[in-house]
Amino acid sequence: MKICLAQSKPVKGDIPINLDNHAKMIHLAADHGAQLIIFPELSITGYEPTLAKELAIDADDSSLDLLQAISNTKHIAIGAGMPVKNGDGVTISILVFQPHQPREIYSKQYLHADELPFFQQGEPHSISLFKKHRLGMAICYEISVPEHAAGVHEAGAQVYIASVAKSVKGVEKALVELPAIARTYGMAVLMVNCVGHCDDFDCGGKSSVWSSSGELVAQLDGVEEGLLLFDTQSGKAETI
Numbered sequence: 131m132k133i134c135l136a137q138s139k140p141v142k143g144d145i146p147i148n149l150d151n152h153a154k155m156i157h158l159a160a161d162h163g164a165q166l167i168i169f170p171e172l173s174i175t176g177y178e179p180t181l182a183k184e185l186a187i188d189a190d191d192s193s194l195d196l197l198q199a200i201s202n203t204k205h206i207a208i209g210a211g212m213p214v215k216n217g218d219g220v221t222i223s224i225l226v227f228q229p230h231q232p233r234e235i236y237s238k239q240y241l242h243a244d245e246l247p248f249f250q251q252g253e254p255h256s257i258s259l260f261k262k263h264r265l266g267m268a269i270c271y272e273i274s275v276p277e278h279a280a281g282v283h284e285a286g287a288q289v290y291i292a293s294v295a296k297s298v299k300g301v302e303k304a305l306v307e308l309p310a311i312a313r314t315y316g317m318a319v320l321m322v323n324c325v326g327h328c329d330d331f332d333c334g335g336k337s338s339v340w341s342s343s344g345e346l347v348a349q350l351d352g353v354e355e356g357l358l359l360f361d362t363q364s365g366k367a368e369t370i
Contacts, residue, residue: 131263131361131362131363132163132165132359132360132361132362133164133165133166133167133168133265133289133291133320134159134162134164134167134357134358134360134370135168135320135322135337135357135358135360136156136167136168136169136170136173136357137170137324137325137335137350137355137356137357137358138151138152138169138170138173138325138355139325139326139355140170140172140176140177142178142181142328143175143176144176145174145175145185148173148174149196149197152169152174152197153196155167155169156204156206158357158370159357160204160205160206162359162370164359165206166207166209166259166263167208167209168209168224168291168293168322169209169210169211169293169322170293170295170322170323171270171293171294171295171324173212174194174210174212175211175212175213176324177295177324177329178329179244179245179249179329180329182213182220182249186212186213186215186220187214187215188214188215189214189235194210194233197210197225198227200227201227202230205229207226207227207229208226209225209226209236209267209293210224210225211224211293212224212225213249214235214237216252219249220248221249221251222237222241222245222252223235223236223238223252224236226259228259234257234259236255236257236260236269237251237252237255238270238271239252239254239278240271240272240275240278242271260287263289263362264286264287264289265287265290265291266279266282266283266285267291268282268291268293269292269294270293270294270295273292273304273321274307279314279315280315282317283317288318288362289317289318289319289320290311290312290315290317290318290320291321291322292322294321294323295324295328295333298331298334298352300334301323301335302334304321305336305338308338309340309345309346312341312342312343313344316343317342318341318365319339319340320340320360321336321337322337323335323336323337325352325354325355335351335352335353336349336350336352337349337350337358338358339358339360341365347366348360348368350369357369357370
């Protein structure tokens with residue numbers, strides 16, 4: 131499977147502009163043979179906890195139908211980040227669009243203490259796309275929770291994909307944690323981060339791919355948007 135990591139630069143709280151940028155990156159990835167594209171944490175709004183409640187949508191909100199239409203026409207699965215309403219609360223979620231299939235959702239199960247005033251934990255949930263292709267999903271802080279990677283491995287995943295919004299300092303820590311996960315469980319590990327300013331910090335980019343032995347396969351820089359394409363069969367990666 132060819133998986134594309136979309137290192138994007140979100141505009142704070144501007145859903146239409148961010149969706150337009152998503153569309154451009156998805157089209158480019160699909161034209162290069164990507165079958166799945168994954169964006170950073172809360173990519174459609176930017177990582178903005180204080181705005182999450184007012185920006186949150188229902189999981190089936192029609193405002194994101196554009197992504198389903200692109201998925202249908204370009205035959206590509208899309209994972210994009212969005213705050214999602216859940217009862218009286220809001221979850222940090224990845225909405226998954228697959229060609230001519232119902233929308234699916236994965237919500238962050240482990241929250242950092244700083245997120246608790248703004249978000250609620252998601253319920254454990256398996257996404258069929260990821261299960262079918264033996265892929266496991268994590269959202270940012272979850273990579274620091276040993277039980278999360280262990281659970282993904284026990285579920286049979288061979289590839290671990292982390293969608294994050296990490297600061298310049300935070301991404302350096304992730305660049306140590308993620309290859310360790312690869313070595314521990316023998317899974318290829320992918321991380322997609324954003325660039326630009328989010329919340330009260332600058333994001334550090336460096337979206338990366340590690341082999342199942344923990345060796346760095348490819349990495350984007352820390353300042354520019356970009357696409358990183360990884361072939362799970364050949365183990366090779368390329369920038370677009």
